[in-house]
Amino acid sequence: MKISIAQLNYTNGSIVKNCEKIIARIHQAKNEGCELVIFSELSVCGTLPYDLLLRNDFIAQCNEELQKIARECTNITAIVGCPVVENGKLYNSAVCLRNGQIEQLFHKNYIEWDEQLYFTENSELKYLHSNNLNIAAIFANDIENQHIKQHCKHADCVVVLSSQAFCGNNEIHTQLAQIAKEISTPIIYGNCVGGEVSAVFEGASAVFSAEGKMEEMLPYFEEECKIFDVPCRDVACYVSVPQFGGGDVARYVSTNQPFNKIALTHNALVLALKDFCAKRNFKTATLGLSGGLDSAVVLALTVQALGSENVRVFLLPSEFSSQHSIDDAVALAEKLNVQYDTLSIVPLYNTALQTLQPIFEGLPFGLAEENIQSRLRGLLLMAASNKFGSIVLNTTNKSEAAVGYGTLYGDTNGALSILGDVYKTDVYRLAHYINRNEEIIPQNTITKAPSAELRPDQKDSDSLPDYEVLDAILYEFLENNQSQNEIIAKGFSPVVVEKTLRLVRMNEYKRFQFPPVVAVSTCAFTAQRRMPL
């Protein structure tokens, strides 16, 4: 049987646009002689439209477009993902379209995390039998569910519809390989691609043999439609974004696929930025270039995503800026062929101090004065953004966001945070990856000691532990949910651990007003972590 996986890039909430894309692919698959074409989870509406799912008009429009797609399904069967109401309840469903109509609905069984707010779980397992093609559909993502495994075993092939976002690992592949082996049945895994603000759907759709071997894989982060000849007539369909416990991974079989986390993170961030602009009709972006590492990496990624002609940067030096910062920033802008302007913040800073003099008189230089500099930079970038219609990109990294090392309404400004889920130690790795073929980011930017340059001779290490130590502590606390005592027991300094965790807790309020962060881990701020202030 000729089956096509359609790995497409949908737009969240844009039902008409998504359905045009689906219909075009159905026609193409028909021309290519496919019997079955598989789209991903919620392909009709995009993932995840949140409270739009509570609106009757939105659900009605999904249904209308579904009917439209169905009418195109003659001499071919399509399975699309769509929110569907049945008996007054909303389900996340795979919809089988055939003979010009909606043939059957298969509701997702295990509903995870955010989706619980909208969708009802389904515990029913069912098969679809018809003349030309036998499709058996099940819905769940619990690998331990014996009912579902039994159900899958009765099919010749299992189809998994997914909307899996990149999270810094390939556990989805190892898990699916394991399931295929366990049930001795091939699995066809269809995912979508595309940046959707915080989430970057990773693609990497794949086919696994009944022996648990990954036979083929579609690319990460690119649209592709591929046809497989699967020696089967019965297909089981599975809607799923499996959840993993960290400890369970070891027991899954390896897919023996090379997984370069930094290269994929790089590509995920580029796609996130590209789609953020494309899906909102922004063409150009701007950012402040400090000469430091974070803005340098963001600039290199932005040029990749939008082209150097669509990026404009500003050097915004103060009296505390070092000459090497300015030189490094200029070198990078020239290397990347990006328009740059230098706007000194010194006159504005002095005027701000004069304006505040009546109330600040006699008080020593401190945090207020440091933050004024950061906020003036934010103000100038936003002014340029307003004037030229460019989006401002945030350059804060995850380590800084975690401990609140940055000024609210200054450093934290931006339409999208590119590095907000990338620890500082990984920002260095990204810089080395960007420089893999030639020196793009100046060596001096990579090797010099990080500094915010908001007061004379300031260094990040004045306020924070070394980033290797800081990141290791943060990782244990944030990603592994370890307690203070557990982290100290791993050999970290109790004083440093206590201080770090206190900073994390104290700065929830800054993250509350942070721009959306592109998630490249399982624990991104704003997207995947909610804490009381």
Add this chain to the structure above:
Amino acid sequence: MKISIAQLNYTNGSIVKNCEKIIARIHQAKNEGCELVIFSELSVCGTLPYDLLLRNDFIAQCNEELQKIARECTNITAIVGCPVVENGKLYNSAVCLRNGQIEQLFHKNYIEWDEQLYFTENSELKYLHSNNLNIAAIFANDIENQHIKQHCKHADCVVVLSSQAFCGNNEIHTQLAQIAKEISTPIIYGNCVGGEVSAVFEGASAVFSAEGKMEEMLPYFEEECKIFDVPCRDVACYVSVPQFGGGDVARYVSTNQPFNKIALTHNALVLALKDFCAKRNFKTATLGLSGGLDSAVVLALTVQALGSENVRVFLLPSEFSSQHSIDDAVALAEKLNVQYDTLSIVPLYNTALQTLQPIFEGLPFGLAEENIQSRLRGLLLMAASNKFGSIVLNTTNKSEAAVGYGTLYGDTNGALSILGDVYKTDVYRLAHYINRNEEIIPQNTITKAPSAELRPDQKDSDSLPDYEVLDAILYEFLENNQSQNEIIAKGFSPVVVEKTLRLVRMNEYKRFQFPPVVAVSTCAFTAQRRMPL
């Protein structure tokens, strides 16, 4: 049987502090001869600790403190609310403590909204019988659930543990009265009070007779412990924050309690602000006073919450500020006896234009220049906040937040948004309520046409429909989830409706970075509404 409702103010996530409060009340209730003392839902940990519920250390600490409370429960029975793990699953439970130990757990049945991300639902209904006191416990909030009703009928009295936030209506009372009547059983409803960033737990615990009459009500927004003599020995316990469909309300019996929405909204906002500061050890607040209505109302509320000696305001006029704005602002500050300073933004604004001159040269005055003024004000307020350790209060109202009428990183600044869930037309009502006994807010501030004063002779009505029309359209769209066509069908101008809804959709990005909004409706931004950008 002497039963006490303990209507207390807990702190979200502060387990030790909450439990000290619970233990003190248990001792007091013992001295008063109570047999049973009832605390509210999640009283041990506060509501809702979000992802802290995913941490083993947090759950372990809840359990530790629960044991500590249990040891105090001799010669008295207490029911507290606490997250509890059973068979590897986390439940939102009522815990019955007696004879110095945890006697039995009753898990909440129907888990709603945000809580679904953390808690497992329970479908088991059970009673607790012992020598001295018979407690029957059920868990669900589905008024249509016949099993639960049957279960309740076998008790002499139903206890409802709740954590109900103020949402602008008293449907919880009408619904509980209806249930009591339907099952012919008295209901004791125990709620908590207190501001918890976005949520203001309203109190208003009450006792309903078997005839559906509200016999007694504890105050809104105040801690109180009250003892009731209930002629019963069997008690059914019910953990619940019922959900209501708007259309269902009419069929509930009336409680005949006067419900003054504006007065309660006023008190909710004052408590939210008071607790936001008290629970974070902030003593003082600051805000920009424009002479307009919104900042005037926020100032009056802030003086109520923190006292005039803890509030400091800044007049930040520009070349576009009118003299009456300055006069009205000064009159209000003097009336409320609040320290005020005037810092002109003119020098900063001119310096900003000079700084931007190289890139803005030859371009006309526009949004960029307007926003610079707002951001300079934000910068000065934040500088004062940093220098003096005061929090900045946001003064944006819900109508503005909805259509994005305000500058990101300027008007939108603040630690807490006081009016972000109050439509402009209700801000007028609040102003009249504040002036109910004497003129506090100058009459001119209330009667003049609203203006942002960012360009010559600007009026809100240049960009927006009249607030009566705007608010009516927004209400249909936001609170009633009506579609564009449905709203037009109610008689609004199609052009105005289309423009308004487009503005709402376009400005999700501003609200993403908005401060937490105090919710006083069922559809508050940041707290209760999540949309794709």
